[in-house]
Amino acid sequence: MPRSARTLSIKEVNAIKKPGLSAVGGVTGLYLYIDPKSRGKSYVLRYTSSSGKRCHISIGPAASISLKEARSIAEEMRRRLLQGIDPIEDRRAKAIEAEQKRLEDLAIQEADQRTVSYCAEKFISERAQSDFWANNKRGESVMRAYFKNHINPVVGSVPIAKLTAQDVYRTLQPIWQTTTDTGKNCRSCLFQLFRWARARGWCTGDNPADSHGVLAVYLEPLKTARKKPLNYAALDFHEIPSFIQILLSRKKTSYWLTAFSIITVLRAKMARCVRWTDIDFESRTLRIPEANFKTKGRGDHIVFLSSAALKVLKAMPRYDGADYIFPSPLTMTPMSDNAMRAVILQLHQEKLAEDGTGWIDPVLTAKTGIPCMITQHATARATFKTWASTGANRRRFDSDAVELCLAHHLQDAYNGAYNRSTLEEERRQVMEAWGDFCLSACLLDVTFSVK
Secondary structure, eight states: OOOOOOOOOHHHHHTOOOSEEEEOOSSTTEEEEEOTTTOOEEEEEEEEOTTSOEEEEEEEETTTSOHHHHHHHHHHHHHHHHTTOOHHHHHHHHHHHHHHHHHHHHHHHHHHHOBHHHHHHHHHHHHHHTTTTTTOTTHHHHHHHHIIIIIHHHHTTSBGGGOOHHHHHHHHHHHHTTSHHHHHHHHHHHHHHHHHHHHTTSOOSSOTTOTTSHHHHHHHHHHTTSOOOOOOOOOOGGGHHHHHHHHHHSOOHHHHHHHHHHHTTOOHHHHHTOBGGGEETTTTEEEEOGGGSSSOSSOOEEEEOOHHHHHHHHHSOOOTTOOBSSBOTTTSSBOOTTHHHHHHHHHHHHHHHHHSSOSBOHHHHHHHSSOOBOOHHHHHHHHHHHHHTSTHHHHHSOHHHHHHHTTOOOOSTTTTTTOOOOOHHHHHHHHHHHHHHHTTTSOTTOOOOOO
């Protein structure tokens, strides 16, 4: 143990000029240290550790603490030494604890900054940069709209780590019973966002937007009064021939696209994005890439082309710089989602002016009490299935073949797992008959050409 030194006054301590250590007394081992180079002064305590090692620890700069404060601190350190607490180890442990506390506070601060709106922007931007929506040009803008208009105003400021099923319910409650599709899509957006954030370690636990979790309990009272979604309006199949005749008489790409989609029973996106390279005229097939499907995981879809479909294709001109069969005249890219709707709206208004009825779905109109203008989706698909399931056609065509023509999964006890047949012959028969029916009102001298 260091030898006890004479207790110096502050005046005597200030008078010390010799570099190195100078005992100042008052507490055993308390020294004034003057740096030989900088001449800076500081107080230090020298002591012997429990292992017998000579140690010294800085108490603080003489310019910052008084001699009285230095002695008080040194005395406290001596007292803790008697309790077996090493000052250096104690200071190091406190520094580690302070750093851990700083990091924890920083993590909490960062977590509070990762709000739903903040994470949504990161999530959407990441998908956009990786071309996630390469085959769905409106995908990014639609998702942004859901967050901007419905999600962020309610829970945008809630940290993603603190998002609860009750928060999701508050978001969905105003729209769940009225705009059902919007409510369903907003729930899906939040479900995807939370899953993305959890993968980055920004949140933990069950997904609060899981429709089979706690959220289902909150939504249960809204289920009974929820607005029932209506089917898309479809044309009566008896009117298909005259409708196709009008479409093909217009000599415009958007009208022919609409006719082609009906003849091939394709969804809008499937038809809009068809390329010449997807067509095999020799085998009379059209390959629809999985990317153009509404749902993924089914692989490409093969359409067996009827003579009617081939007539339309062979009459279509090939535009320079465009591989698409039905391109937009201005951009040579696929036509917009609204192209075929605009065609049907135009024809509906013309017919409405003529007969006061227009092109409507008679069944849906009777059910709702208001005129329901037909849609491309239902006319190309529901009308086809109704035609194939009515009268003699019901016995004439294989029901599985009809479903496969629509790119549907076969519905059986094993979800079609054991039925690997493509039913090509049966499907060709169905599509050929449907094509003949579609063109049955077209005169023999109709010129298949587009100007």
